[in-house]
Each structure stands twice: as structure tokens, then as C-alpha cells.
Amino acid sequence: MSRSVLVPLPDRDFDLTEVSVPWHLLTRAGHRVVFATEAGAVPAGDPLLVKGPLFGKLGAAPDALALYRALEQDAAFRAPLRWGDLRMAEFDALLLPGGHAPGMKQYLASEVLHAHVRDFWALERPVAAICHGVVVAARAGVLGGVRTTCLPRYMERLAYLLTFWKLGRYYRTYPEYVQDEVRRAAARFERGPINLGRRGTETDDRPAFVVEDGRYVSARWPGDAWLFGKKLLAKLE
Numbered sequence: 001m002s003r004s005v006l007v008p009l010p011d012r013d014f015d016l017t018e019v020s021v022p023w024h025l026l027t028r029a030g031h032r033v034v035f036a037t038e039a040g041a042v043p044a045g046d047p048l049l050v051k052g053p054l055f056g057k058l059g060a061a062p063d064a065l066a067l068y069r070a071l072e073q074d075a076a077f078r079a080p081l082r083w084g085d086l087r088m089a090e091f092d093a094l095l096l097p098g099g100h101a102p103g104m105k106q107y108l109a110s111e112v113l114h115a116h117v118r119d120f121w122a123l124e125r126p127v128a129a130i131c132h133g134v135v136v137a138a139r140a141g142v143l144g145g146v147r148t149t150c151l152p153r154y155m156e157r158l159a160y161l162l163t164f165w166k167l168g169r170y171y172r173t174y175p176e177y178v179q180d181e182v183r184r185a186a187a188r189f190e191r192g193p194i195n196l197g198r199r200g201t202e203t204d205d206r207p208a209f210v211v212e213d214g215r216y217v218s219a220r221w222p223g224d225a226w227l228f229g230k231k232l233l234a235k236l237e
Helices: 016-028 062-071 102-108 111-122 133-140 153-167 178-184 222-236
Strands: 004-008 012-014 032-037 093-096 127-130 210-213 216-219
Touching (some): 004 016, 016 032, 016 062, 093 111, 102 133, 111 133, 127 222, 133 178
Parallel strands (some): 004 093
Antiparallel strands (some): 210 216
């Protein structure tokens, strides 16, 4: 049975892997993915992740980049709904992607989205959040007592220390680390094994880490996107 999955996005700067990989898995399985932006603008991923923010490094993997190019041509992606027009009961699942570039603040700080997340959470349907997307759920106030992961402090700090001389605070969206904000929301945070760059792939989930708590799925970073998408798909099926 085909299901509908809502993916709210900022106008720009979302992590293209965390959107395109789950989109690919969901649509390949026959599900409908619906996108929404604040005013209905066609969204755009973080451009630095296309070319690699540090001399071609730290960008999206080639497979994810190819999927993003396909996503850009998707009719639903090119005609997003408006956040204010959303009726959450019309969707079977909610996917909250991440990203750390400045344009993400439009999405992370939106009280409209926070209210939508609370409304959808109350429906007891699948919710999936990855990386900074967990911040949206935390700010919505739905993660109290819930097992979750998110971008770990060591990953966020390491990326910042390696790049601040060239990119400034590109890897520090807010002064507070994602992990610390999520823990402050009374969530039961799980860091997962230390990972210094190995990414899961479509055929190899060994480097990936995903936490499931009932209908809720969470992951840390783009390297978890394949397993994260597979877990959400399993909850729909």
C-alpha cells in the first residue's frame, strides 16, 4: 500500500544526502513523498556539499549527489506545499532532515513547524529525524524520555576545528552543540560508536548507527542516511 511522507525543508542549505537518499528509497518502494517550504519556494540543498566544503572533501558522496540531481527534477520537489497550509493528519509519516549551514535556521527555529511536529506526534505515526532534524523535534517538545541520537558533539566539534580557518562557523549552526540541546530537551541521548568518517552505503550498513524507539527513528549524520531510510521504510511497510 502506498503511503505519503511529509518532508519539510528550508528554502536553502539542507543536507542533500539526508533528503535524497530517503526520498530515493521511499519513492522506489512506491510511496509518495511530499515536500513543504515556508512560502512554497523550490528548495535547494547546501551548495558547498556539492563541491566539498574543504578542497573537495567533506561533501556528499557520489551516489548521494547523483540522487540529489534526480531529486531536483522530481515534480513534487519542484512544487512544494506551504508550511502554513499543511494538514498533518493527511500524512502517514514525517521525515525531518538536517543540515548545518546558515539557511537551516529558517527551518530549525520555525514555531509553525514545531506546532506541526507536535500535532503529528500526537497521531502516533512514524517520525524520522536525522542530524539537525532532531533539533526540530527537540524544540517541538516531543522527545522527553524518548531514546534518540543526533549529530554527536565530537563530530560537530571536529568538523568545526578542521575547517574554521577557512569556513568560519559554517559547522556551528548555533553556539550550543546539537547533542547538548537534545539532551536538554530531556531526551535519552545515545551517541553510538565513534566514527571518524566512514559512511554507510546502499549495500553496507556496518558504519551506520540508527536508534529506534517505537515509531520514532533517528540518526546522526549523512553517513547514516541509507540505514535511516531503510528503517523508516520498514515502519511504513
